Amino acid sequence: MTAILAVFGSGTYLFVSRSFYRQLDKKLLTLAQAATPFHAKVQENGSNYLNQVDEVPWRDIFNRDRQSLEWFDPEGRLLATRGELTVKASPQVGSQTETMPASPHYIRSYTISVFRDRAANPASESPQTSPNQPILEGYIRASQSTEELQTSQQQLLWGLITGGSAAVFLSAAGGVWLTRKALMPLEKNLKQLRQFTADASHELRTPLAAIKSSVEVMQNHPERIHPKDIRKITAIASATDQMGHLIESLLFLARADSEQTPQLPSWHPISLQELLNDIVALFETTAERSVIKLITKIPEDGVVMGDYNQLHRLFANLLRNAFQYTPEGGSVTVSLSRFHRFCQVSIIDTGVGIPPDKQTLVFERFWRADQSRSQRQQGTGLGLPIARAIAQQHGGKITLSSKVGEGSCFTVSLPVAPSIV
Ligand code: ADP
Secondary structure (H helix, E strand, O other): OHHHHHHHHHHHHHHHHHHHHHHHHHHHHHHHHHHHHHHHHHHHHOOHHHHHOOOOOOHHHOOOOOEEEEEEOOOOOEEEEEEOOOOOOOOOOEEEEEEOOOOOOEEEEEEEEEEEOHHHOHHHOOOOOOOOOOEEEEEEEEEEEOHHHHHHHHHHHHHHHHHHHHHHHHHHHHHHHHHHHHHHHHHHHHHHHHHHHHHHHHHHHHHHHHHHHHHHHHHHOHHHOOHHHHHHHHHHHHHHHHHHHHHHHHHHHHHHHOOOOOOHHHOEEEEHHHHHHHHHHHHHHHHHHHOOEEEEEOOOOOEEEEOHHHHHHHHHHHHHHHHHOOOOOOEEEEEEEEEOOEEEEEEEEOOOOOOHHHOOHHHOOOOOOHHHHHHOOOOOOOHHHHHHHHHHHOOOEEEEEEEOOOEEEEEEEEEEOOOOO
């Protein structure tokens, strides 16, 4: 809008300015033409002639304070002048502009040639000139200061600037208002969708808990189950667990979206060294079972403000993935370091890696790499979105660097607890 108005404003300014000058030239031409009948007399009698005549044809259109009229002979020598304005340049047919001494204004002049009919003065005929060609008698120049014109130009410029600014302001305000109005139903729908996801997940918990406890009761009394049904009951138990995880994850994300998650009140200073050691201890058996080396590099402690359970969930998700996508004989490293006002926890694996074009997608909800489906049947594609949501809730972020076939490194940066900084 600003660009359009700037182009429109400049165009208008240039066009109107040019038409101002054209009008001034027309005015000066009329003035010069009015002085033409006196040229022959001025040439004959000198400038005194003008003092002797009472009535001059340009009287009504001439302003002697701001304009001047000059008569020249054919060689451009000044014969007579009228008016207060002094023009220095020699006459040139057409329009001319020159600066005014000690003034920001200009002098605009218009010069016309004055011809005499050859029939009126046959004596001056020269043998070289053709009989129909008129004889040049001299020039008349009408000039005027551009003060008035420049004032009008300035007024036009200010008018355009004020009008343009008002238009930009109004269109910006209108744009904001319209966008808000247009987005309102969309925001409402989004809010309703989040609320629905949160409500549905919440409502599904109770029947699922009933199924789970019933299955557990059945599994606790295997003698009551027909041997042929044992595998079916195990499958039901596993599917119920998976559904439980999915519902919990959905509920977590829905709450994180609508910012319903209890925050600061449940936050405490958390020692990342202790937290990471707790999680590493949980994964030691997994490491042994999968023949993957679990390395910890936690040289010093880092304390952050946050919710212990949430942060536990964040790092456990990352470690679970690291073990999941690392083949036998590989390694998983957990390291803690401090970078300015942030604690950085990196989970580095030597696993399958993630292709560059998929590295942003892994944080999308329900996104799972094709090959991972076969690797991990239990996955939901919500582990990393949850990890990112927790990091963001804690004022931090999670970044990923990975190379296919070499491994991945997920780094979580969390702000150091204020009292520790
Ligand atoms: P899930 O593991 O439940 O499928 P996530 O959100 O945790 O869901 O992960 C999404 C996808 O990101 C996974 O399916 C997998 O393809 C990829 N991924 C996550 N962590 C790693 C990792 N350490 N190495 C390779 N791929 C990974």
